[in-house]
Amino acid sequence: MLRSFSYVTDHTGFCGTIKNSASDFVVTEIEVPEHLLRDTRAESLQKTSEAQLEPSSLCLQQPKKQRTEPPSPCAEGCHGGAPSPSERDPSCAGGDCSASPNKKQPEGEPELRSGLEEASMLDSLLGKPMSELLNKFACDLKDAWDLENNADAATREFSLGPILDKKDRADLHSAVRQKFPFLVTVTKDNEMIVKGNADYRELCQLVTEKETSDFFKFLDAKIENSTFSFAPDGNKEHRKVVHHFINRKFGRLLETKSFTVTDVNDQPNMSIMVRFREKSWSRKRSAGGFQEKQDLYTDFSYTGIKDKKAITYQPMVVKKVTPERLKEIGSKMEKKGMRIHNIHSACQHLRLGQLKGNHFDIVVRDLKHHSHDSSADLKERISEAMENVETKGFVNYYGPQRxxxxxxxxxxxxxxxxxxxxxxxxxxxxxxxxxxxxxxxxxxxxxxxxxxxxxxxxxxxxxxxxxxxxxxxxxxxxxxxxxxxxxxxxxxxxMRIFYIHAYCSKIWNEAASYRLKIYGSKVVEGDLVFSEENDESVSLNDKVHVVTAPEESANKYSIKQVVLPMVGHSIKYPSNKVGQWYHERLSKDELQMCKFRVSPLQLNIPGCYRPILKNVQNLSYFLEGSEKGIEIEDNHLNAPKVSLHVSFDLDPSCYATVCLREIMKCDF
The missing domain is CATH 1.10.1510 (Hypothetical Protein Yqey; Chain: A; domain1)
Known part of the structure; x- marks a missing residue:
């Protein structure tokens, strides 16, 4: 797929073979530290349907009515927190779990993580433009709620359009409610309608909005044996009102009781605890409530797809399987070529793209010159190639395995x-x-x-x-x-959208090669460059700037800032020859009128942007003979038993085979 495509470096390169065996290609996923997950930004502009961690506002405003009593330490973090392993329910290993009522979670962490994940899910299911319209509707509705005598706030609705696939509807129902607990979703003849949740608004008049939001997330998650606790409340009459509200609205599903807690002043106080009734698990949800109980299932989640012919190391989360069970079956898994290390409980699943990158340890064998290279100094060729790519980077093509x-x-x-x-x-x-x-x-x-x-x-x-x-x-x-x-x-x-993405990736590869052939490494008028603006209110397209003639003359931008669009319905094209190339290329495939929405298959392709070049990090290498102690002398590598060991780190969505192609100047 990459033959005759462009290079960004001008060294000669060398020949060799890779993946002679799985152990010659070792991939280790670079994880995002857990405490940084709430601040994760998409490190590349690549947005896939499976995952983009782009945070957006939850539109939660300060409640109009506050409690007179100070909240207890658990009020801000007891829902959705991460208890110690000894306190976790083993049945939630690898999946969502609920914290002990008296344990404190770092402030803001659960909501931010949920916001990241649900924003990614909504973008994937709806497409970025529709997701942004939904976000605007939600914010406008909350503003309307805060206005006195606003009669139409209760009747406002927003249509997400027809969603034919039942599973997609279920995912969308859940994603909307988790990101916007103050909204409810209903389906009318396959059309999904979003409107304000009157029960949410009513509870906000009784407790803080933070508690209301957490309560409805607890209600929607419906984790068996989990509980939710409101902040300590010394007012018996007020507690009675809250009890009555929950029993009146959700009495078939929930039960409440008051219990004694210790407040911030180490004084005894009372708090309301909510839990699911035992018989509620087999019932269907009401209009704003629960779906039918489904059988327990095992679900693997992970952050990246790895090479098939390689040894790969990556974290995985297994839902509905306990750490003890995984340890028991470890020997059986090893017989199938898989080893399990560092087994422990987790309270959130993983999503594609939720990684910092990958580290590669690769062996290149059968080293030799290119047929057109008359130099006898192969060791120098290797050194030159490594230094060149480390300095200039490589063309960020999608690899042939895609x-x-x-x-x-x-x-x-x-x-x-x-x-x-x-x-x-x-x-x-x-x-x-x-x-x-x-x-x-x-x-x-x-x-x-x-x-x-x-x-x-x-x-x-x-x-x-x-x-x-x-x-x-x-x-x-x-x-x-x-x-x-x-x-x-x-x-x-x-799986359906995987094939569409493959076609879009092919067009991107061809566009990148064309761009480098006609303009080289110079940034020219009409190119697209990406702004590193961290304001989440700025849309992706607004972060992409079209280079002007004065900016070209001033050499304001470098080639490493230039991006090209992955085709879709919500991207803009370069305003130079590259943009014209896109239109001609799509016309060649009879896609000149394509809206990049395949309605019969419920496929929505908004498009995104990908940098033309990428850097390689932490590059190192050495030469080795097949027998220990053999040294490479006189810069001659004629012996076929000499191999090159190379290690480097790459950002997510970058291909090691593409980086090696730039280093060696050969296709695999």
Missing amino acids: FGQGQNVQTDQIGLALLNEKMVKAVKLFFTPEDTDDPVNNAKRYFLQTEDAKGTLVMLPEFKVREKMLLRALNRYGVNHEGCTKGWLNIPHS
Whole structure:
């Protein structure tokens, strides 16, 4: 996919082979320290559908009515906090858990973390523009609530449009309520409507808004055996009003009781504790309430997808599995090629993109000169290459593994067919076999020859989950446009949009190569540069600036500040030859009128921006013979047993194979 593409460096490079074995390519994820997660910003401009940690305001304002009593230490942090391992409920290992009522959480941390995650979910499900409109509606509604005699505040509604997929609707219901506890969502003929939560507003008149927000998040999370406590309240009549409110509104789900606590002055006081009734778990939610109970499930979450042929180290969170259980099955996992280390409880899951980057330890074998290089000094060639890339960086291409390296049909081709809404063609491309004789490819050949979905299902091994999900729908609805559309809808949203993203990545790679060929490393008028503005109220497009002629003359920007758009419906293009190239390239693929919304598949592609160049950090290397003690002398590396060991760090969404391509000046 990268042959004939541009380089940013001008050294000669060298040849070699990588991934001779898994141990030659070791990837270690660089984690974001847990105490910094609440301040995480997206380090790159790349925004995927699965994850972008971009915080936004929760629009929570100061309550109009405050308690006369000072809050206890637990009032600000007892909900959603992280207790010590001995206090955690083992059933919540790896998932969400609730703190002990008397434990304090660092102020603000739960809300900020939730805001990061739910903003990411809303952007993914709705697209950035619609997500921003929802945020504006929420803020305007809160402002209206604070105005006296505002009659229309109770009737205001906002439509999120039709959401056909049931799972997407459930995810959206949850994401909206978690980010905006003062809103409720209802569905009318697949159209999702958002409006103010009258119960939330009423409770705000009784307790602080912080407590109200935390209470409704507790209510929506519905974690079995969890409890919620209001701040200590010495006024018996006021406590009675709060008890009556909860019993009147949520009595079928919740029960309350008062218990004695110690306040900030070490004096005894009373507080209201809320917990779920035992029989409430099997009931459905009411209009603003709970969904039907679902079976317990095991869910793995992680922050990044790693190379298939490599040894990789990364944190993972497993929901509904205790640390003890993981330790018990450790030996069984090791037989399958997976080792589990540092097992401990966690109180939040992981999301794609929630990492600082990756550290790579790579061995390049079979070192030799390029065929056109007459130099005998290969060691000098290696040194020159390392210094050059360390100084100038590398072109930030998407790596070949994003497109299905070596396959007869690559993922971007399927993505293009989906964007053109050619559903049958996309299915046929999906089932195009490789040139090998094995059960999977034999099953694919059989399907293309017969369109017998049921027979193909029998032939496919169980691990081909994606193929089987699609075939089940094809068996039911037929291999026609409607049937294939329903087939694609039968696989998860993240898998459907993966193919679209592959096509967008291919276009970005071609655009980056074109940009460097015609303008080189000079920043020219019409280029797009990114502002490092940290104001969350500024939209992504407003952070992208179009370079002017005076700025070009003054050399105001460097090439490392230049970004190119990933195609979508909410991005702007460069106003120079590169912008024209984008339009011509999309027209070539019959996408000149594409809105980058595939409504039949509920796919929404807003687009984003990606830097043309990236830096490599902490680069180091050494040469080694296959036997210990062998030294490389006289700068000659003719022996095939000499290998290059190279280590470096890369930001998220950067590819080590692309960095090595720049270093070695060869494609893999």
